[in-house]
Amino acid sequence: MISINNLTFEIGARALYDEANWHIKPGDKAGLIGANGAGKSTLLKLIVGDYAPTSGSISMAKDLKIGYLNQDLLSYHSDKSILHVAMEAFERQNQLHTEIEKLLLKLETDYSDDILNKLSDKQMEFEALDGYSIEFRAHEILAGLGFSEEEQKRPLATFSGGWRMRVMLARILLQTPDILLLDEPTNHLDLPSIKWLETYLQAFEGAIVIVSHDRYFLDRIINKTVESRKGKLTIYAGNYTFYLEEKSLREEIQSNQFKNQQAKIKQEERLIERFRSKASKAKMVQSRIKALDRMEKVDEVDDDNPEVNFSFKFSKPSGRHVVTMENISKSYPNLEILKNTDALIEKGDKIALIGANGKGKSTLLRIVADADNDYEGTSTKGHNVSQTFFAQHQLEALHLENSILQELVAFAPKHTETELRSILGCFLFTGDDVFKKIKVLSGGEKSRVALAKALTADANFLVLDEPTNHLDMASVNILIQALQQYEGTFIVVSHDRYFLENVANKIWYIEDKKIKEYPGTYQEYEAWSAKRVVKAEEPAVKKVKEEPKKVKAAPTEDNKRLLQKKNKELAALEEKIAQQEILVKDLEVELAKEEIYSDAVKLQDHTRRYNSEKASFDKLQADWENLAEEIMELEG
Known part of the structure; x- marks a missing residue:
C-alpha cells in the first residue's frame, strides 16, 4: 500500500529520520508514537507529499485514496452550513446532482431523446454511487461527532476551532479513503465523541495510521505500534499495551547485552594495558585493540519514563470542607446549565469532572475556582483553603522574554533554584533547557511550564482544566506521578481516560442540570454507567x-x-x-x-x-x- 524505504529527512544539520523503513499494508491499523519532536507529524506530511525526503523514497499506488486529518485544517473557512461542508466529500455525487437538476430543468421545454438518455445515464450513475443516501450518511457522522440537527444547519464560520476540526474529520470519514492518516484526532473531541470514533474506526475497512497521545484510544483501535525514535521507525506487532510489554522485554535483553559487553570491554582493556609495554606481546595487543575497534557497540538503554519524586509544599492544610456549593443555578441565553444544585468537595478528594462538551464542565470549574461569579446560589471556600487554577488560557500569561527558570523563580520565590530545577527536570527540562526563552517553546513545552508553575504554588487545592492538552505520553505520565504524590485536594477536567483512571477517586458529572457524584475510579464509573444504559434499554x-x-x-x-x-x-x-x-x-x-x-x-x-x-x-x-x-x- 505505502512503502517507506531508507527515508532520510534533515532539518538544518539535524536528521529527523535516518534511513528509516516501514511498509504499511492493507488492513493495518497502526499507532505512530514517540516523544514530542520525534517527527510523527512530519512523517505524515512526507507521506502526503507536503515535504520531500532528503533521500530514500516513499512509494504508493497512483490511485491510492488518502484521507489526511491535521491541525492545519483549522484554517479552512466557509460560510456554508457544516452539513454542506461535510457533504463536499462526495465530489462526484454533488457534480451529478447539479447536472441532473439542470437536465430536469431542460426537460420542462425539451423532450428530446438526447436529454432523456443523458438524464437516465446520470441518474443511473448517481444511484450506483449511492447518491440518494449521502445526506443521511453526512447527518449520521456529524451526529456521532456531537452535532445536533440544528447545529448542522449553522455556518462553519460560527463554530470555534475545535468544532471546525470535527467537521473536517466528518468530511474525511465521508470520503471513505483507502487509508486514513489521523494526526491527534481526539484533541478536540469530548468523551462521547471519542467513543463514537473508536467504534467507527474499529469497523473501518481501510488502513489507518494514528498519531495520538491517548493510549486508551490507541489500545481500542490499532493492531500495530510504530515508534519514531532516534531517526528510526521500530515496529511492534500489537496495540499500545503490547508495545509497552514488548519494549520492556527488548530493553531488558538490551540492558543485559550492554552490561555483558561492557564487562568484556573492561576485561580486554585490562589485558591490553597489562601487556602493552611488552615487546613480545605487541602483535597480540594490536590484534586486541583492532578487535575492540571493530566491535559493534550495544547502546545503553535510555529511560523514556523517568520516575518522579515530586515534593509538594503548602504551608498549611485545609479544613475538612474545601468547597461547599448550595442551590447553584447558572444559565446563558437560551441555555440552562445548572439548576438549584448542591455539591461538596472534601479534603483529600481527587475529583474528575467528565461529560460531553457543552454540558457545562468548564462553567462549573470556573464557579469552583471563583473565576465566574455570575450565577445564583453560593459557593464557599472552607477554612485555610489556598487554591491554584490551571487553564489553557494561562499559557498566554507566560512572560515570553523570561527563561523557563526565570519564570518559575519569579512565581515561586520561596523555592530554591535547586528545587525549581529539580521540578523542571520532572517536566523534561534538564540541563541548559531551563535557560530557553519562553517565546521559542512549542505549545506542549509552554503547557509543561504552566503546569510546573501551578504545582509550585503554595496551594492545598488545585483546579485543573484540560492539563493533558499538548502533552505527550511521557509528560502525561509525569503529571500522573506528580498528582499521585500530591497530598492536597484537586478537581480536574480531562478527556484522557488513562490519566483520569490513574488520578481520580471520585467522578463528577452533570445530569438533568444537577451535579452528580460517583464515589469510585473512572473505570468503575464506566462499568456502572454501562449497566445504567443497558437497564434503561x-x-x-x-x-x-x-x-x-x-x-x-x-x-x-x-x-x-x-x-x-x-x-x-x-x-x-x-x-x-x-x-x-x-x-x-x-x-x-x-x-x-x-x-x-x-x-x-x-x-x-x-x-x-x-x-x-x-x-x-x-x-x-x-x-x-x-x-x-x-x-x-x-x-x-
Missing part, C-alpha cells in the same frame, strides 16, 4: 408487567381468545428477541477479536453480518412494541 414488557392492574370492564369471549393468542405471540417474540440479542452480542465480541479486525476481508464479512443481525434485532423489538400496544388496547 430493557424491553418495556417488564414495566407493563410491574404496573398496577387497572379496573376494567370484563372482556368478551372473543376478546379473551384474541388476548390469549396475542399473549402467546408476545411470549414467542420475547424468546426470539432474547436469542437475537445473544447473537448480536456474540458478533460484537467477534468483531473485537484481533484475528477478525486485523483481517480486512474477515472484518468486512463480520461487519456485514453484524449489521444484518442488528437490523433483525431492531425489527423484532419494533414488532414487540406494536404487539404490546395491541394487547394493552384489548385489555382496555
Whole structure:
C-alpha cells in the first residue's frame, strides 16, 4: 500500500529520520508514537507529499485514496452550513446532482431523446454511487461527532476551532479513503465523541495510521505500534499495551547485552594495558585493540519514563470542607446549565469532572475556582483553603522574554533554584533547557511550564482544566506521578481516560442540570454507567408487567381468545428477541477479536453480518412494541 524505504529527512544539520523503513499494508491499523519532536507529524506530511525526503523514497499506488486529518485544517473557512461542508466529500455525487437538476430543468421545454438518455445515464450513475443516501450518511457522522440537527444547519464560520476540526474529520470519514492518516484526532473531541470514533474506526475497512497521545484510544483501535525514535521507525506487532510489554522485554535483553559487553570491554582493556609495554606481546595487543575497534557497540538503554519524586509544599492544610456549593443555578441565553444544585468537595478528594462538551464542565470549574461569579446560589471556600487554577488560557500569561527558570523563580520565590530545577527536570527540562526563552517553546513545552508553575504554588487545592492538552505520553505520565504524590485536594477536567483512571477517586458529572457524584475510579464509573444504559434499554414488557392492574370492564369471549393468542405471540417474540440479542452480542465480541479486525476481508464479512443481525434485532423489538400496544388496547 505505502512503502517507506531508507527515508532520510534533515532539518538544518539535524536528521529527523535516518534511513528509516516501514511498509504499511492493507488492513493495518497502526499507532505512530514517540516523544514530542520525534517527527510523527512530519512523517505524515512526507507521506502526503507536503515535504520531500532528503533521500530514500516513499512509494504508493497512483490511485491510492488518502484521507489526511491535521491541525492545519483549522484554517479552512466557509460560510456554508457544516452539513454542506461535510457533504463536499462526495465530489462526484454533488457534480451529478447539479447536472441532473439542470437536465430536469431542460426537460420542462425539451423532450428530446438526447436529454432523456443523458438524464437516465446520470441518474443511473448517481444511484450506483449511492447518491440518494449521502445526506443521511453526512447527518449520521456529524451526529456521532456531537452535532445536533440544528447545529448542522449553522455556518462553519460560527463554530470555534475545535468544532471546525470535527467537521473536517466528518468530511474525511465521508470520503471513505483507502487509508486514513489521523494526526491527534481526539484533541478536540469530548468523551462521547471519542467513543463514537473508536467504534467507527474499529469497523473501518481501510488502513489507518494514528498519531495520538491517548493510549486508551490507541489500545481500542490499532493492531500495530510504530515508534519514531532516534531517526528510526521500530515496529511492534500489537496495540499500545503490547508495545509497552514488548519494549520492556527488548530493553531488558538490551540492558543485559550492554552490561555483558561492557564487562568484556573492561576485561580486554585490562589485558591490553597489562601487556602493552611488552615487546613480545605487541602483535597480540594490536590484534586486541583492532578487535575492540571493530566491535559493534550495544547502546545503553535510555529511560523514556523517568520516575518522579515530586515534593509538594503548602504551608498549611485545609479544613475538612474545601468547597461547599448550595442551590447553584447558572444559565446563558437560551441555555440552562445548572439548576438549584448542591455539591461538596472534601479534603483529600481527587475529583474528575467528565461529560460531553457543552454540558457545562468548564462553567462549573470556573464557579469552583471563583473565576465566574455570575450565577445564583453560593459557593464557599472552607477554612485555610489556598487554591491554584490551571487553564489553557494561562499559557498566554507566560512572560515570553523570561527563561523557563526565570519564570518559575519569579512565581515561586520561596523555592530554591535547586528545587525549581529539580521540578523542571520532572517536566523534561534538564540541563541548559531551563535557560530557553519562553517565546521559542512549542505549545506542549509552554503547557509543561504552566503546569510546573501551578504545582509550585503554595496551594492545598488545585483546579485543573484540560492539563493533558499538548502533552505527550511521557509528560502525561509525569503529571500522573506528580498528582499521585500530591497530598492536597484537586478537581480536574480531562478527556484522557488513562490519566483520569490513574488520578481520580471520585467522578463528577452533570445530569438533568444537577451535579452528580460517583464515589469510585473512572473505570468503575464506566462499568456502572454501562449497566445504567443497558437497564434503561430493557424491553418495556417488564414495566407493563410491574404496573398496577387497572379496573376494567370484563372482556368478551372473543376478546379473551384474541388476548390469549396475542399473549402467546408476545411470549414467542420475547424468546426470539432474547436469542437475537445473544447473537448480536456474540458478533460484537467477534468483531473485537484481533484475528477478525486485523483481517480486512474477515472484518468486512463480520461487519456485514453484524449489521444484518442488528437490523433483525431492531425489527423484532419494533414488532414487540406494536404487539404490546395491541394487547394493552384489548385489555382496555
